[in-house]
Amino acid sequence: MMWLIMKVFLLQILVFQLFGGDIRCQASIRRHTFVLLFCRHGVNMPRYPWTDGPEYITQCPIQPGSKFSQKIILSSEEGTLWWHAHSDWTRATVHGAIIVYPKNGTKYPFHKPNAEFLIILGQWWKSDVNVVRDDVLASGADVNASNSLLINGQPGDLLPCSKSGTFKITVDHGNTYLLRIINAALHEPLFFSIAKHKMTVVGTDGSYTKPLTQDYITIFPGQTFDVLLEANQRPDHYYMAAITYSEAPTGLNIYDNTTTTAIVQYRGYYTPSSPPFLPHLPAYNDTNATLQVMANLRSLVDAEHPCNVPLSTSTNLFYTVSLNSYPCINDSCSGVNGTRSASSINNISFHTPTIDILEAYYYNISGVYGDKFPSVPPQVFDFTGDYLPLLYQLPSTGTEVRVLEYNSTVEIVFQGTNLVGGTTHPIHLHGHSFYVVGWGLGNFDENKDPLRYNLVDPPHQNTIYVPRNGWATIRFKASNPGVWFMHCHIERHQSWGMETAFIVKNGKHPEAQMLPPPSDMPPC
Numbered sequence: 001m002m003w004l005i006m007k008v009f010l011l012q013i014l015v016f017q018l019f020g021g022d023i024r025c026q027a028s029i030r031r032h033t034f035v036l037l038f039c040r041h042g043v044n045m046p047r048y049p050w051t052d053g054p055e056y057i058t059q060c061p062i063q064p065g066s067k068f069s070q071k072i073i074l075s076s077e078e079g080t081l082w083w084h085a086h087s088d089w090t091r092a093t094v095h096g097a098i099i100v101y102p103k104n105g106t107k108y109p110f111h112k113p114n115a116e117f118l119i120i121l122g123q124w125w126k127s128d129v130n131v132v133r134d135d136v137l138a139s140g141a142d143v144n145a146s147n148s149l150l151i152n153g154q155p156g157d158l159l160p161c162s163k164s165g166t167f168k169i170t171v172d173h174g175n176t177y178l179l180r181i182i183n184a185a186l187h188e189p190l191f192f193s194i195a196k197h198k199m200t201v202v203g204t205d206g207s208y209t210k211p212l213t214q215d216y217i218t219i220f221p222g223q224t225f226d227v228l229l230e231a232n233q234r235p236d237h238y239y240m241a242a243i244t245y246s247e248a249p250t251g252l253n254i255y256d257n258t259t260t261t262a263i264v265q266y267r268g269y270y271t272p273s274s275p276p277f278l279p280h281l282p283a284y285n286d287t288n289a290t291l292q293v294m295a296n297l298r299s300l301v302d303a304e305h306p307c308n309v310p311l312s313t314s315t316n317l318f319y320t321v322s323l324n325s326y327p328c329i330n331d332s333c334s335g336v337n338g339t340r341s342a343s344s345i346n347n348i349s350f351h352t353p354t355i356d357i358l359e360a361y362y363y364n365i366s367g368v369y370g371d372k373f374p375s376v377p378p379q380v381f382d383f384t385g386d387y388l389p390l391l392y393q394l395p396s397t398g399t400e401v402r403v404l405e406y407n408s409t410v411e412i413v414f415q416g417t418n419l420v421g422g423t424t425h426p427i428h429l430h431g432h433s434f435y436v437v438g439w440g441l442g443n444f445d446e447n448k449d450p451l452r453y454n455l456v457d458p459p460h461q462n463t464i465y466v467p468r469n470g471w472a473t474i475r476f477k478a479s480n481p482g483v484w485f486m487h488c489h490i491e492r493h494q495s496w497g498m499e500t501a502f503i504v505k506n507g508k509h510p511e512a513q514m515l516p517p518p519s520d521m522p523p524c
């Protein structure tokens with residue numbers, strides 16, 4: 001295991017102390033009985049799912065006033081990752097970055113930046129976000145648009161409430177800066193750009209990439225991007241800005257249409273332009289702009305960063321990701337056409353158990369989950385067709401997981417469907433980073449599409465964006481024994497059931513087996 005230097009940046013609320021790699025967290029109490037869990041988003045936690053975080057998947061919630069020591073185990077991750085609460089919608093504010101610097105004696109695989117800045121993109125409601133959640137789940141409606149997008153906790157000075165608090169970075173002409181950008185918004189994919197400057201993407205999701213120079217990036221909830229910014233323009237003030245990308249059909253797209261900004265300010269004596277220059281961003285519904293970033297990401301691949309994409313696979317899964325609806329059985333149905341909103345993977349809307357799956361697995365507690373998650377959807381139809389039978393919108397409900405043999409090589413094709421209008425889904429897998437070997441629009445073609453897979457330098461990610469009415473294929477080796485959650489990182493989709501888990505079995509060698517649990521697991 002390489003030596004890594006880790007900095008944990010904290011945003012709000014929590015009482016944290018760092019004890020040599022352990023993060024001890026104290027549950028804090030606001031409204032409700034408020035329980036916190038922490039997920040080290042993108043940290044693979046080899047053989048140690050015990051402190052991976054998601055409630056009722058790998059642990060029971062940390063109750064108010066109680067403590068749980070959460071160990072973070074870093075292995076091959078490098079660059080920018082993050083952590084966030086994994087209980088109800090508290091991750092809206094309970095989140096922070098994890099930065100992994102190059103091992104001592106090694107360098108960045110790019111020109112060493114003069115300085116670095118952390119940029120956490122977020123989303124803010126005037127109301128308590130868990131009230132927003134409770135309303136959404138009680139009414140069956142889609143979520144109200146948030147009141148603002150945020151950069152490092154501030155809307156920016158285009159909105160009335162944060163003029164003096166607007167985030168600002170000061171740069172020197174001629175220098176290069178590393179921006180570590182995280183999309184911590186609950187629901188919104190975002191376009192991000194800096195006026196008159198290009199950005200060079202050098203990493204994503206804790207893995208380095210080949211340099212990719214861009215006017216803007218599209219960053220989905222859960223993803224991180226490391227980008228280089230060269231301060232090579234006339235000394236002045238420039239806005240960096242983010243807006244929502246929303247491609248749902250008109251009438252179904254509720255999104256936050258604000259523009260959040262921060263300022264890049266050159267050092268020196270000059271009269272700044274007023275207001276600062278605003279970047280040109282793609283239109284809110286410019287799907288092509290999102291695909292363009294996806295199409296050009298490549299993993300770095302060099303002696304120190306080999307590409308280990310499985311060239312053949314032993315387990316082939318085809319998972320449909322769908323929006324759904326339940327018919328109205330009471331007067332509380334404000335979803336599309338008077339239904340209740342839902343979502344599913346392979347037509348199963350996940351029902352969260354009350355004992356976590358990891359402990360049920362480890363201690364042989366029966367009746368908590370089923371291990372029959374299907375490898376294909378129950379029926380094949382024109383997934384992306386325009387006129388789908390309304391009967392297809394109803395999902396089944398269950399707590400099913402998929403068991404994987406240790407070191408099996410897994411391929412998953414995620415197929416977006418057009419049920420209830422369809423939308424994009426950033427699917428996040430815990431415990432394993434994966435290679436994104438291909439993607440496309442329309443229905444996946446099992447004869448043609450695999451011929452175009454990139455098995456040379458596919459990007460290595462932990463959150464993959466499945467385009468609306470399109471598909472994406474990932475591959476990974478199930479080399480991490482444990483229970484690992486997989487879910488859409490659009491929070492409401494997850495709350496509606498777009499989630500499942502994998503159980504990766506122990507291997508024969510003791511080093512291929514799960515470590516024992518810590519003594520302070522929160523009780524269920």
Ligand SMILES: *[C@@H]1O[C@H](CO)[C@@H](O)[C@H](O)[C@H]1NC(C)=O
Pocket residue numbers: 003104
């Ligand atoms: C690595 O380098 C940093 C900064 O120079 C130093 O603080 C740290 O002790 C070093 N770690 C090891 C394991 O040598």
Ligand SMILES: *[C@@H]1O[C@H](CO)[C@@H](O)[C@H](O)[C@H]1NC(C)=O
Pocket residue numbers: 127131132135144
């Ligand atoms: C959501 O919007 C509806 C309609 O505008 C409003 O009645 C409701 O109070 C809002 N809910 C929250 C939690 O802001």
Ligand SMILES: *[C@@H]1O[C@H](CO)[C@@H](O)[C@H](O)[C@H]1NC(C)=O
Pocket residue numbers: 145257
């Ligand atoms: C943003 O959306 C709000 C409704 O949520 C609407 O009133 C406003 O006109 C929209 N603004 C723009 C610039 O489209």
Ligand SMILES: *[C@@H]1O[C@H](CO)[C@@H](O)[C@H](O)[C@H]1NC(C)=O
Pocket residue numbers: 283285286287
């Ligand atoms: C994007 O939205 C605008 C109106 O807001 C519409 O005119 C345009 O056709 C849309 N573009 C796409 C690609 O859907």
Ligand SMILES: *[C@@H]1O[C@H](CO)[C@@H](O)[C@H](O)[C@H]1NC(C)=O
Pocket residue numbers: 288
């Ligand atoms: C998106 O790209 C496709 C294929 O390159 C093109 O046919 C289509 O017109 C583009 N759409 C927009 C809105 O630019």
Ligand SMILES: *[C@@H]1O[C@H](CO)[C@@H](O)[C@H](O)[C@H]1NC(C)=O
Pocket residue numbers: 137138329330331332
């Ligand atoms: C309506 O039914 C749903 C689903 O069973 C439930 O969550 C909701 O609380 C119910 N609402 C009312 C007002 O009974």
Ligand SMILES: *[C@@H]1O[C@H](CO)[C@@H](O)[C@H](O)[C@H]1NC(C)=O
Pocket residue numbers: 362363364
């Ligand atoms: C659970 O069952 C397996 C297989 O039957 C057994 O090897 C293991 O010891 C059991 N674990 C516990 C905690 O009972």
Ligand SMILES: *[C@@H]1O[C@H](CO)[C@@H](O)[C@H](O)[C@H]1NC(C)=O
Pocket residue numbers: 347378379391392393394395396
């Ligand atoms: C999903 O399952 C439900 C319940 O069995 C069924 O009514 C529905 O048609 C299924 N939908 C699809 C797309 O398979």
Ligand SMILES: *[C@@H]1O[C@H](CO)[C@@H](O)[C@H](O)[C@H]1NC(C)=O
Pocket residue numbers: 407477479507509512
């Ligand atoms: C399992 O896969 C890992 C990662 O590729 C490898 O290091 C290890 O040797 C494999 N173990 C076995 C028993 O095949």
Ligand SMILES: *[C@@H]1O[C@H](CO)[C@@H](O)[C@H](O)[C@H]1NC(C)=O
Pocket residue numbers: 336337420421
């Ligand atoms: C809403 O209902 C109408 C009429 O039955 C149907 O044509 C339309 O497809 C439905 N919309 C969705 C998103 O299901």
Ligand SMILES: [Cu+2]
Pocket residue numbers: 424425426488489490493494498
């Ligand atoms: Cu989703």
